[in-house]
Each structure stands twice: as C-alpha cells, then as structure tokens.
Amino acid sequence: MAEPAVFAKGLTKEYTNGKGCHDIHLTLPNGEVFGLLGPNGAGKSTFVKMLVGLLHKTAGEVKVFGLPPGRPESRRKIGYLPELFRFQDWLTGYEVLQFHARLAGVDKSAMHRQVDRVLELVGLGDRRTERVRSYSKGMQQRLGLACALVGDPQLIILDEPVSALDPGGRHEVRSILTGLRDEGKTVLLNTHLLEDVEAVCSTVGLLSEGKLQAHGRVDDILHKGREWIFTIGGMEPDLLLQLGQETGVRFHIESVVDEVTTLVGVIDEPAKLGYVNDVIHRLGMTIYTVSERSGRLENWFLQLTSTKGH
Numbered sequence: 384m385a386e387p388a389v390f391a392k393g394l395t396k397e398y399t400n401g402k403g404c405h406d407i408h409l410t411l412p413n414g415e416v417f418g419l420l421g422p423n424g425a426g427k428s429t430f431v432k433m434l435v436g437l438l439h440k441t442a443g444e445v446k447v448f449g450l451p452p453g454r455p456e457s458r459r460k461i462g463y464l465p466e467l468f469r470f471q472d473w474l475t476g477y478e479v480l481q482f483h484a485r486l487a488g489v490d491k492s493a494m495h496r497q498v499d500r501v502l503e504l505v506g507l508g509d510r511r512t513e514r515v516r517s518y519s520k521g522m523q524q525r526l527g528l529a530c531a532l533v534g535d536p537q538l539i540i541l542d543e544p545v546s547a548l549d550p551g552g553r554h555e556v557r558s559i560l561t562g563l564r565d566e567g568k569t570v571l572l573n574t575h576l577l578e579d580v581e582a583v584c585s586t587v588g589l590l591s592e593g594k595l596q597a598h599g600r601v602d603d604i605l606h607k608g609r610e611w612i613f614t615i616g617g618m619e620p621d622l623l624l625q626l627g628q629e630t631g632v633r634f635h636i637e638s639v640v641d642e643v644t645t646l647v648g649v650i651d652e653p654a655k656l657g658y659v660n661d662v663i664h665r666l667g668m669t670i671y672t673v674s675e676r677s678g679r680l681e682n683w684f685l686q687l688t689s690t691k692g693h
C-alpha cells in the first residue's frame with residue numbers, strides 16, 4: 384500500500400516559552416485536500432514547518448511519504464508556499480521560478496515548459512519579464528503559489544495562500560485548488576477562510592491552543608446539525624411546543640418583528656424538512672420563507688474554539 388502523504392503521531396514542537404503544537408495525530412492519504420483551521424497563534428505554521436523540515440519536532444513521529452521530513456527525496460515531492468514569503472526582488476518572475484524549478488529538480492529540457500505552465504496557471508503569464516520588486520502584494524502571492532507548484536509536486540502545502548489577494552484573485556486560487564484536487568494531488572491548505580475549505584477541501588482539522596481539537600470529513604460536518612430558518616406568521620407559544628412535540632425537532636425563536644417570527648431548528652435529514660413544513664401548516668401558521676443557515680463550518684469553528692475560552 385502507498386505510504387500516506389503525511390503521517391503524524393503524537394507530534395510535538397515545544398518552543399522554549401512552552402508554545403507550539405502538542406501531541407498531533409493526523410494521517411493524510413494521497414489525494415486528500417485537507418484544510419487546517421485555527422485561531423491566530425494556534426500552531427498551524429509550526430505544524431506545517433515540521434512537515435517541510437524547517438522545524439525539528441521535540442517529540443512524537445512525523446513522516447512525509449514514509450520518510451522523515453527534510454530528506455531530499457521527501458522534499459522533492461513537496462511544494463510549499465510559506466506564510467510570509469520573501470523573494471529575491473531584483474529577479475524577474477520568470478527567473479525566480481527558474482531558480483525554484485532547479486531547486487525542485489526539474490530537468491533542463493522540461494524547465495521552460497514547467498515555468499510557462501505555472502506562470503499561466505497563476506495569471507502572471509504576461510508579467511513574467513518584470514522584476515519582482517514591481518509586483519503588487521497579490522502578484523507576489525501568485526508567484527509564491529507558482530513556486531510551490533513548479534516541480535509538479537505530489538503534496539502541496541499552502542500557508543495562507545490568498546491573504547493578499549482581492550476577491551477575484553481568491554476566486555482564481557480556489558479554481559486552481561479545485562484543479563489540483565481533480566488531478567489527485569494532496570493539498571494541505573492552512574487558512575482562515577472557511578468558505579475556501581467548504582468549497583475545495585475533503586477533510587478539515589481544527590487546531591486550537593496547539594492541539595488538534597477535531598478532524599473530520601467536511602461533508603459530515605456540513606450535514607450534521609443543519610440549521611434551518613423559518614419565517615412564520617401566526618406563531619403562538621403553545622404552537623411552538625406542539626410543533627416541537629410533533630416533529631421531534633428542537634426549535635427556538637430567534638426574533639419576532641411585526642408579528643413575523645423567525646424560528647430556527649436543527650434538521651439532520653433533508654426528508655424531514657417537508658414534514659416540518661406540513662406540520663407548521665396544519666397547526667394553522669403561515670410560512671413566509673425557509674432557508675438553510677449559511678456558514679456552517681463557521682458554526683463548527685466557533686463552537687469548538689469558544690469552548691476553549693476564545
């Protein structure tokens with residue numbers, strides 16, 4: 384069986400001040416697109432730096448494609464975009480990429496093709512001959528992404544890849560990530576953008592206070608505990624009780640404005656939604672709108688981090 388892209392068991396890095404990340408257990412099989420979430424200072428960059436061999440663990444085990452991180456054989460399979468990347472800004476975008484392609488072990492014969500491919504992919508094709516010092520922050524971030532992709536790596540680790548990009552740029556990076564997912568690449572996306580995780584990641588983990596507090600499939604998290612919002616006319620307190628008893632759904636009133644009640648309930652099975660609608664009608668109430676609460680990963684994130692005192 385193929386070695387997983389990432390294997391961490393009890394992985395710990397403790398800085399001299401006691402901070403860092405602690406006792407992380409995580410396996411990323413090949414082809415998984417994993418979103419690593421966590422509040423500022425949670426330990427995400429520390430974890431990622433151990434995978435690429437920039438930081439040494441203080442305890443536990445870590446392997447990348449079955450090898451200790453930092454070995455040339457495992458490094459060659461990794462494309463990495465660090466959080467605050469500094470370029471040799473006197474070089475042109477093309478030269479920076481050529482340099483990274485050489486570091487990634489790209490053959491001379493394939494060099495131009497590879498560099499051209501990633502420049503086009505990140506939308507810098509027509510700026511290739513300009514010096515990096517004339518690039519905007521967003522262009523530099525695109526170039527960083529191109530550097531991570533230039534050797535056609537199997538595992539792509541992106542630490543905050545869109546922080547400097549405008550909404551159009553974020554959308555483009557999301558399409559690039561979707562493309563990588565469809566090619567079967569393994570991606571570790573370290574981000575604060577929950578909508579990117581919802582859109583492209585198959586699994587997600589939440590780091591908080593240096594510990595991996597939760598880890599699971601994005602679909603499972605999104606389908607568990609779906610909140611539905613009903614705006615309703617004719618609501619009476621005893622009807623709310625009856626509605627709850629008949630449907631088995633726990634509802635709460637979020638607001639009442641001009642006799643329109645906003646009612647929220649968690650409905651796990653989509654089939655049950657129609658039944659809930661029927662019961663509301665039968666009890667003599669009028670439904671004005673029914674919608675699903677957006678930002679569900681946000682709820683998951685907030686619930687898990689608020690219990691940790693943030």
Ligand SMILES: Nc1ncnc2c1ncn2[C@@H]1O[C@H](COP(=O)(O)OP(=O)(O)OP(=O)(O)O)[C@@H](O)[C@H]1O
Binds near residue numbers: 399400423424
């Ligand atoms: N070299 C260091 N020496 C001491 N403490 C450090 C060092 N680097 C990071 N830390 C601390 O370790 C903790 C984790 O930092 P890390 O940069 O890994 O968090 P992060 O989750 O990536 O944060 P952010 O989302 O803000 O980038 C923080 O409390 C940070 O202050």
